[in-house]
Amino acid sequence: MLNTLFFYFLSAIAVGSAILMVTRRNIAHAAIFLVTALLATAGIFLQLQSEFLFIVQVFLYAGGIMVLFVFAIMLLHLEPAGGLPKFSRPQIVAVTLTLVLGAQILYAVFVGRSSLRLPALQGNISPQNTEAVGDALFHQFIVPFEIASVLLLVAMIGAAVMAKRRV
Amino acid sequence: MLSIAHYLILSLALFTVGVVGVLARRNLIIMLMSVELILNAVNINLVAFSRLHGSVDGQAFAIFVMADAAAEAVVCFSIILVFFRNRGTVRADEMDLLKW
Amino acid sequence: MQTYVLPAIYAVIVILALPLLAGCVLIAERQFRAYLQGRGNSEAVKPGLWEPITEVTKLLMEEDAIPSKADPVVLWAAPVVSLMVVLLAFSVMPIGPAFHLADPNIGLLFIFGIGSLAVHGVVLGGWASNTQNSMTSALGAAAQLIVYGAVTILGVLSALLLSGSLSMKEIAQAQLERGQWFIFYVPVGFAAYFLGSLRITTSASFDSASPGNESDKAFISAYRGFRRCLYLLAGYMNVILVACIATTVFLGGWLRPLAGYRDRFPGTSVELLDVLPAMVMMGAGIYFFWRARRLTVNIRRTGGFLVAGLCVVAAALLLGVLFTSEGFMQGVHGAFWFVLKACAYIYFVFWFRFEFLPAHRDMLSRLEWRMLIPVALVNLITAAVAILTSQDTGLPMRLTTLLATAATLGVAWWLFKNPPEELAAMRAGGE
Numbered sequence: 001m002l003n004t005l006f007f008y009f010l011s012a013i014a015v016g017s018a019i020l021m022v023t024r025r026n027i028a029h030a031a032i033f034l035v036t037a038l039l040a041t042a043g044i045f046l047q048l049q050s051e052f053l054f055i056v057q058v059f060l061y062a063g064g065i066m067v068l069f070v071f072a073i074m075l076l077h078l079e080p081a082g083g084l085p086k087f088s089r090p091q092i093v094a095v096t097l098t099l100v101l102g103a104q105i106l107y108a109v110f111v112g113r114s115s116l117r118l119p120a121l122q123g124n125i126s127p128q129n130t131e132a133v134g135d136a137l138f139h140q141f142i143v144p145f146e147i148a149s150v151l152l153l154v155a156m157i158g159a160a161v162m163a164k165r166r167v
Numbered sequence: 168m169l170s171i172a173h174y175l176i177l178s179l180a181l182f183t184v185g186v187v188g189v190l191a192r193r194n195l196i197i198m199l200m201s202v203e204l205i206l207n208a209v210n211i212n213l214v215a216f217s218r219l220h221g222s223v224d225g226q227a228f229a230i231f232v233m234a235d236a237a238a239e240a241v242v243c244f245s246i247i248l249v250f251f252r253n254r255g256t257v258r259a260d261e262m263d264l265l266k267w
Numbered sequence: 268m269q270t271y272v273l274p275a276i277y278a279v280i281v282i283l284a285l286p287l288l289a290g291c292v293l294i295a296e297r298q299f300r301a302y303l304q305g306r307g308n309s310e311a312v313k314p315g316l317w318e319p320i321t322e323v324t325k326l327l328m329e330e331d332a333i334p335s336k337a338d339p340v341v342l343w344a345a346p347v348v349s350l351m352v353v354l355l356a357f358s359v360m361p362i363g364p365a366f367h368l369a370d371p372n373i374g375l376l377f378i379f380g381i382g383s384l385a386v387h388g389v390v391l392g393g394w395a396s397n398t399q400n401s402m403t404s405a406l407g408a409a410a411q412l413i414v415y416g417a418v419t420i421l422g423v424l425s426a427l428l429l430s431g432s433l434s435m436k437e438i439a440q441a442q443l444e445r446g447q448w449f450i451f452y453v454p455v456g457f458a459a460y461f462l463g464s465l466r467i468t469t470s471a472s473f474d475s476a477s478p479g480n481e482s483d484k485a486f487i488s489a490y491r492g493f494r495r496c497l498y499l500l501a502g503y504m505n506v507i508l509v510a511c512i513a514t515t516v517f518l519g520g521w522l523r524p525l526a527g528y529r530d531r532f533p534g535t536s537v538e539l540l541d542v543l544p545a546m547v548m549m550g551a552g553i554y555f556f557w558r559a560r561r562l563t564v565n566i567r568r569t570g571g572f573l574v575a576g577l578c579v580v581a582a583a584l585l586l587g588v589l590f591t592s593e594g595f596m597q598g599v600h601g602a603f604w605f606v607l608k609a610c611a612y613i614y615f616v617f618w619f620r621f622e623f624l625p626a627h628r629d630m631l632s633r634l635e636w637r638m639l640i641p642v643a644l645v646n647l648i649t650a651a652v653a654i655l656t657s658q659d660t661g662l663p664m665r666l667t668t669l670l671a672t673a674a675t676l677g678v679a680w681w682l683f684k685n686p687p688e689e690l691a692a693m694r695a696g697g698e
Contacts, residue, residue: 003169004169007169007173011173011177011180014177014181015177015180015181015184018180018181018184018185018188018204019184021184021188021197021200021201021204022184022185022187022188022191022192022197022201024197027194027196027197028338028341028391028394029341030196030197030200031200032341032344032391034200034203034204035387037181037204037207038203038207041181041207041210041211044174044177044211044214045210045211045214048174048214048215048218049218050214050217050218050226051371051372051373052226052373052376053210053214053226053229053230055373055376055377055380056230056233056380057210057233058380058381058383058384059376059379059380059383060233060234060237061203061207061233061236062383062384062387063380063383063384063386063387064237064383065203065236065237065240066387067383067386067387067390067409067413068240068241068244069196069199069200069240069244070387070390070391070394071390071406071409072196072244072247072248073196074390074393074394074402074406075406076248076251076257090190090191091191094187094190094191095187095190095191097190098183098186098187098190099183101183101186102179102180102182102183105179106176106179109172109175109176109179110172128372129223129226129372130372130373130376130433132223133223133226133227133230135223136223136224136226136227137227137230140224140227141227141231144231145231148231148234148235151234151235151238152234152237152238154238155237155238155239155241155242156241158242158245159241159242159244159245160245162242162245162246162248162249163245163248163249
């Protein structure tokens with residue numbers, strides 16, 4: 001019961017923040033709403049009993065990537081973002097197409113309810129989530145792990161080189 | 168009484184909002200933030216399915232998605248920075264040098 | 268519902284007691300600085316009994332001035348974010364063996380993860396006031412938070428290798444099993460954590476070498492009244508939080524010094540060293556009584572005697588608790604040792620900050636950048652090598668970690684002697 005309540009509460013915050021984020025004119029406000037959406041997603045991870053992913057999401061996304069976004073927005077001194085005025089044609093086309101896509105996937109989920117056997121989530125997760133994820137990362141997924149670290153190194157170097165002022 | 172359909176629909180909603188953000192907004196930074204939202208929707212999906220099957224593979228993959236999103240955000244931001252320095256604006260409409 | 272009673276009590280205690288404690292830390296810092304600067308005996312610095320409360324009242328009575336074109340919603344939200352971060356981090360802090368709000372498996376990572384959100388509180392605070400000075404100073408403070416947060420995490424990681432678990436309770440328990448506090452196993456890690464924590468706790472409140480409340484370049488200058496009160500509260504609760512983390516990870520948490528020494532008084536079930544808390548409080552009571560006798564102002568004398576009396580009562584309580592059940596005694600004594608160690612850490616932080624920090628700030632930060640992070644990384648590697656060696660070859664852990672510390676200090680010495688060119692030029696030119 002409490003579980004379901006938490007899920008609905010967190011989903012409402014996540015979807016509401018997301019909608020608010022894509023409709024703001026002020027970029028800084030949009031960034032704040034993205035932070036709340038990411039924190040709500042972290043809550044969903046916690047509710048799915050994956051606590052390690054919860055804290056990695058808070059640490060990495062809300063406390064890392066969003067700090068990058070907020071720093072960049074502060075430093076760039078951008079004027080308030082004018083989007084196009086509302087109800088312009090490209091926007092209406094975009095929203096309609098996306099809603100059609102969403103409706104298709106929703107239909108697939110509903111139709112496949114019986115045939116895909118989407119069961120209720122059982123309570124059979126071991127409590128040592130961090131150990132299990134660490135175990136998987138270092139035994140099964142060791143190669144992607146090393147490649148991801150090289151990827152991050154390359155991204156850092158590339159970004160630093162690209163953003164330097166050439167004097 | 169929460170089935171996996173709940174999480175799928177939540178992930179779908181976030182994905183839809185993210186796609187609308189990418190398609191309908193003209194500001195590069197908001198487009199980048201919408202892409203982060205899409206990646207988060209995919210993460211929710213992965214973790215929900217990992218919980219369904221009781222294996223940790225989905226969560227490990229979600230961590231890689233997060234690392235990838237971090238790298239991508241960093242590189243995209245430096246591109247936006249260079250663009251802003253040259254053009255003075257971050258609107259996607261102004262990126263038209265290669266237009267015929 | 269039964270399992271929610273104790274955490275609820277703990278949550279209420281945290282929310283009620285911590286702001287008061289943060290006020291006391293503020294007063295203590297001021298007093299300490301006054302004594303170190305030689306002006307401790309003037310009447311203006313002696314605190315009254317209600318000093319924390321008068322501080323807050325003074326802040327609340329200020330005019331609530333908002334800069335023009337400031338963003339009203341974010342202006343209110345930013346100090347709340349800072350405060351929320353610190354309060355959340357206290358929820359997993361174990362003051363005694365069973366005295367915590369929650370003990371998740373990821374306890375320490377939870378604290379650092381939630382602490383990474385503190386950067387948002389600072390940056391949004393600077394941005395919301397829409398003044399140039401505020402924004403630049405907030406970005407500087409946030410950059411300092413990020414870098415020194417990374418340094419503290421590197422320091423704590425080396426102690427984490429020894430405990431094998433992220434849960435705060437198990438880290439303190441592991442210090443009992445390993446035989447000594449982790450500060451003796453990885454002193455370089457503790458030094459890294461200490462230096463990092465110095466810079467974290469100065470950054471969010473002020474921006475210079477603590478000129479007091481009225482620096483006009485700090486980002487907090489745009490905040491008046493209750494919002495400034497929230498920022499200062501978050502800053503000083505951060506000090507307490509950092510001390511509590513250091514106590515749990517490095518100083519043994521709720522463990523008594525020499526916790527493995529279990530000799531008892533002959534005939535009773537009371538352990539020998541368990542009378543130490545009562546003795547400490549009794550000593551404190553006698554000292555306050557002695558000092559209070561020489562005070563001249565009547566109200567201060569009464570206050571001094573009151574404090575002395577409270578100390579004696581506490582000593583009696585601590586002694587009496589020895590004869591109750593084991594769990595209760597562990598809880599009360601654990602809380603005493605925890606608070607004592609946290610206070611000692613805060614004292615050490617204040618002293619160190621006063622003695623060594625007001626140097627040229629940019630030179631200091633560059634020195635720390637070049638030396639602190641490499642040394643912390645090397646310490647992590649050598650500590651890991653030491654632990655593995657002692658596991659594989661059976662050498663005692665104390666020996667291998669001692670060698671690892673010596674190796675790390677050798678690397679630090681080499682780094683100090685062979686600095687990069689900029690650093691040498693800076694040291695030669697601008698000393």
